[in-house]
């Protein structure tokens with residue numbers, strides 16, 4: 001059987017599966033787990049361990065048709081200014097619940113478009129965050145940047161306030177693709193923003209690309225990859241375009257007929273992998289690439305890669321505090337997602353301080369499944385001995401997962417000892433394999449394509 005036939009037989013070109021940025025995925029969160037849990041779990045955060053902070057800015061001046069992120073269009077800055085006032089209130093409320101003197105190892109501003117904030121408003125937001133948490137010595141501060149919405153004075157302010165990684169959205173440079181996804185963005189515009197950032201001393205640059213976009217061909221994607229390599233990013237995230245118009249209404253503007261089929265998507269993903277690894281980038285997990293000197297590549301080499309809501313990370317913190325509409329907090333005990341609609345989030349912040357609306361309490365068996373899925377997604381391994389050391393009470397579950405993996409997928413793994421490692425050619429199947437493990441606790445459909 002050829003490699004392609006094997007991937008087809010296991011459903012790569014048909015399956016709809018979660019991306020497993022969390023376990024369980026957010027669509028399994030429950031409305032019974034809201035602000036009260038958030039409040040209690042905040043009080044229980046270990047005072048001596050750094051937390052990570054995520055702040056969601058759900059505003060964009062343009063609304064790209066392909067985008068599945070939680071955001072809303074705005075033509076004026078007034079709702080954005082008001083939103084930041086609520087964020088300051090939410091952070092203050094969290095501080096009343098959290099232990100005193102917590103340190104922050106990571107701060108990520110995501111969206112939407114965080115760079116829509118004018119400098120004075122960004123300053124108010126960062127003052128609130130820094131008033132709440134002291135930075136650790138190895139603090140990392142990253143921001144998602146749309147190069148068409150990035151004023152030079154704001155970029156310089158972010159660097160002056162310690163931003164050490166910029167994540168630039170590119171998606172694709174081909175004009176025909178950009179027209180079909182409603183996202184015009186020239187190479188020159190992108191280059192200018194990167195030059196400003198580098199001149200101001202930015203240490204690390206990430207670029208986001210997508211494969212599987214309308215009208216994308218191997219030739220056009222090859223040219224985009226060449227342009228992107230010339231921008232010399234330290235990291236790249238190359239996600240498969242998730243076409244989910246039933247969830248993200250804007251995507252109805254993208255015609256199904258213009259999308260590459262599953263085989264063509266797979267070809268584009270492999271093309272990106274070949275080009276980038278050929279240029280010295282390390283392939284990380286299913287969709288990231290990094291220079292060997294980058295901290296993500298080093299964490300991968302050391303077996304320390306983790307998964308969070310942005311994809312892969314080297315962040316080792318046990319607590320992620322999410323602020324803003326739809327932001328998710330992760331605690332040792334489980335997850336809480338803030339009210340998703342901006343208006344509902346504002347009502348909750350005003351009323352209760354805490355805005356958690358739904359979440360999930362991790363049961364002991366969920367913790368094991370979460371670790372098995374993290375090991376598969378981050379390291380392509382299943383190591384029953386390591387799992388048994390970590391979860392001594394869960395021997396039956398670990399053994400059952402091992403039997404299922406060996407019975408269903410055994411030939412895809414190298415298994416010199418007890419531990420199993422997914423062979424390189426079979427790695428595109430990892431989300432499908434993870435979903436089979438997930439089947440122990442039951443997960444339903446509604447996801448994006450497996451490739």
Ligand SMILES: C[S@@+](CC[C@H](N)C(=O)[O-])C[C@H]1O[C@@H](n2cnc3c(N)ncnc32)[C@H](O)[C@@H]1O
Pocket residue numbers: 060066067068069110111112113114144145146147168169170171208209210239240241242243
């Ligand atoms: C919040 S968005 C972009 C940040 C910034 N507003 C920009 O436009 O550059 C973060 C990333 O999510 C990814 N993304 C958005 N919609 C997606 C989709 N439908 N499928 C896969 N990835 C998507 C894109 O790669 C995008 O760069």
Ligand code: SF4
Pocket residue numbers: 059060062063064067068069071111112113146169
């Ligand atoms: S890709 Fe960025 S700018 Fe475009 S709609 Fe999504 S968040 Fe807004």
